[in-house]
Amino acid sequence: MLKRLKEGGTLPMLTSCSPGWINFCETFYPDQLDHLSTCKSPQQMFGSLVKTYWAQKMGVDPSKIYSVSIMPCTAKKFEAARPEMNSSGYRDVDLVLTTREVGKLFRIGGPIWDKMEPSQFDSLMGAYTGAAVIFGASGGVMEAALRTVYEVVTGKTLADVNFTGVRGFESIKEASVDLDGTVVKVAVANSLGAARKIMDEVKAGTSPYHFIEVMCCPGGCIGGGGQTIPSTIAKKVERIHAIYDEDAGLPLRKSHENPEVKALYDDFLHEPLGHKSHELLHTHYHPTGK
Numbered sequence: 001m002l003k004r005l006k007e008g009g010t011l012p013m014l015t016s017c018s019p020g021w022i023n024f025c026e027t028f029y030p031d032q033l034d035h036l037s038t039c040k041s042p043q044q045m046f047g048s049l050v051k052t053y054w055a056q057k058m059g060v061d062p063s064k065i066y067s068v069s070i071m072p073c074t075a076k077k078f079e080a081a082r083p084e085m086n087s088s089g090y091r092d093v094d095l096v097l098t099t100r101e102v103g104k105l106f107r108i109g110g111p112i113w114d115k116m117e118p119s120q121f122d123s124l125m126g127a128y129t130g131a132a133v134i135f136g137a138s139g140g141v142m143e144a145a146l147r148t149v150y151e152v153v154t155g156k157t158l159a160d161v162n163f164t165g166v167r168g169f170e171s172i173k174e175a176s177v178d179l180d181g182t183v184v185k186v187a188v189a190n191s192l193g194a195a196r197k198i199m200d201e202v203k204a205g206t207s208p209y210h211f212i213e214v215m216c217c218p219g220g221c222i223g224g225g226g227q228t229i230p231s232t233i234a235k236k237v238e239r240i241h242a243i244y245d246e247d248a249g250l251p252l253r254k255s256h257e258n259p260e261v262k263a264l265y266d267d268f269l270h271e272p273l274g275h276k277s278h279e280l281l282h283t284h285y286h287p288t289g290k
């Protein structure tokens, strides 16, 4: 987004982390694909880095790595199988299990929760910030991006990292952010029905926004097609509250403050949007027939 704002790329820019949304855009708006961010989804970025950066640092032959992701999402299975998702030289993500499938495996295996001790994720690539946690809620990707864009553009520290205007269950949410004189208008489409309304404006050239988040599933990934099915809206609200509570309690809440992300750029990728990050973290989209 920063590059497009500074250098005049295609706007509004659309997020690309939801493969259900990407499938929808490739199918129904094939002439608007230039608006999509070229960033791969977190699953695919992680997959390509595990078999390159992590393998190199840990001294492991990448051909011996079998990477499994646990996701809220059935569309992630399709995404992992896309032929272009092999920039590590191997299939970047070998297997995707949905959270519902993992729940079934746990039930088959018997009650194990009370035998498990809470523990930290392994390093390398285990550190995370609140910005990552909130990706699971509609508006979270936008909020995480704004926390970083604001500080990088203005050079100032945010007094309050909570962009509450993009949170919640409304179908379309809007906000404006003043980046030292440049007002950036953003929107969040919470479901594909909302995305269609927004995309019809983009297609007509009347969209007033610079940056738009689209999540395929209502509520975001907390309501994903691979999740245990929430029996009521109140259950979805509980999940969203849990996410924002976790974010609020973390010492680091902005992606650019993650020490392992900084080390990744220092030691391996060298610069955002440089050659290596372009190769491993970015992709392109293709029109598909209806």
Ligand code: SF4
Pocket: 017, 018, 019, 020, 021, 072, 073, 074, 075, 076, 215, 216, 217, 220, 221, 222, 223, 224, 225, 226
């Ligand atoms: S919003 Fe739905 S389709 Fe998109 S990544 Fe989340 S669970 Fe998958």
